Amino acid sequence: MSKKLKVSLIQTELIWEEPLLNLSAFDIKLKELYGNTELVILPEMFTTGFSMNPQEIAYSYTIYDWFKNHAMAGNFAIYGSVMFKKDSGTYCNRGIFMKPDGDFTVYDKRHTFTLAGEHEVYDRGEKPVIAEFKGWKFNLQICYDLRFPVYARNTQDYDVLLYVANWPVPRVNAWDALLKARAIENMAYCIGVNRVGTDGTGMDYSGHSQVYDVLGHEMIKDHPWQTEGIQQVVLDKEHIEFTRKKLRFLEDRDAFTLE
Template identity: 60%
Template sequence: MAKDLKIALVQTSLAWEDPERNRNRFSKKLKEISEDVDLVILPEMFTTGFTMNPRNIHISEGQKTLDWMKAECAKKEIALVGSLPFYENDRYTNRLFFVHPDGTFDYYDKRHTFTLAGENEVYGSGAVKLIVDYKGFKICPMICYDLRFPVWSRNTEDYDVLIYVANWPKPRVNAWDALLKARAIENMAYCIGVNRIGTDGLNHEYSGNSATYDTLGDLMVHSQDDETLSVVLSKEHIVSNRGKLKFLEDRDKFTLLG
């Protein structure tokens, strides 16, 4: 069982609805990561920005990006996680891929589509929570608006790490900061949020604020401007705190109905 998990958080501006340009951008970002890492986290819709017009992009781009992720994972011997518009079975989803170093992958379709932007009218909603086993850590990846719904992220699986990839706009970034911390505390898990920076094609501004909180809600790393952040997660930190503070044993039992 791994004692530590080394993670890089990559927040950057995104070229609007231009997958090839964004893939090239992230290839350069990955190449610039000089230290050894186990996992690199990219933002939500990292190849397009938060577009509600996925039909502006050829349907083959989703598979091209998945193939790119596999190639980068093999090259760097890392895992990669991020979401993108993906077309399958006659519908689009905001799909997160967790790609392992050997090219195998898990995926999660965003449960809570962002109705304020009409995402629910364009993208299908997922219904299955994902838990990934990676290097001795149980990881639960989610997407942006999911952060506002604590029941969906409730730690009933004893996961170790909760990840949110996002395009979370600057005017509501205080909520982003507060909710990331809350999710860490209530689930006694590391909570990582990776946002983007810059301005998108609709003139929405993003201020980054990517961050990592530990199981007690203490801030480990945070930045508005740095495009790459690194953090080391400790398995012993999780085991020790859950052993002393058995809050998860008192959690409510429930069943989601829909």
């Protein structure tokens, strides 16, 4: 178990529907972090941008090897999402949490973004997913999931919420507000990694990637962060334990289950 965890957020532009070019760009960024972090967070659909055209460019199981190679070489875990082709021939927006020993956890995005027609192209996930690493528990989430607090509800005593996104400029105020709210209401760290630049549909993205602590305090001080780059923060398990012991808000949760 690790009481402290060094996390790196990669906020960057994405090349529209060019998986090989994006992977090459991330190869360079990840190699810069080898031996200098414990967890790396990438944006949503980091190989393509938020595209509704998965035919011919979606990855299947071969993408796991890319994750595994970097995780093993860098001795860190990685979380990010890609358009993924399932054995059934259908597609999903799949989050992959890969650990350096090659063990991994997958989460298929539950709330497909109907405004962009994502629900017509990608299957939605069936359940919340928790990944564990170095004694930490992570609730894996993707972009639009951020708007649905019931799905993030902390009934599993997780430590960190992870949101990877392509969240556009017109609604970035909601991104900022909801990330902070999810941290406060769940008494957990909340990490949101967004992209920057313009995608193939003309949609603009301004980043605003951020880490909030259990009390909703910003951990990346130059906010809003709107440029390409890598930010690093250190999460502290004692911060979670002390705050939850002092402020026992989670004990007053209403009892109900998701269907």
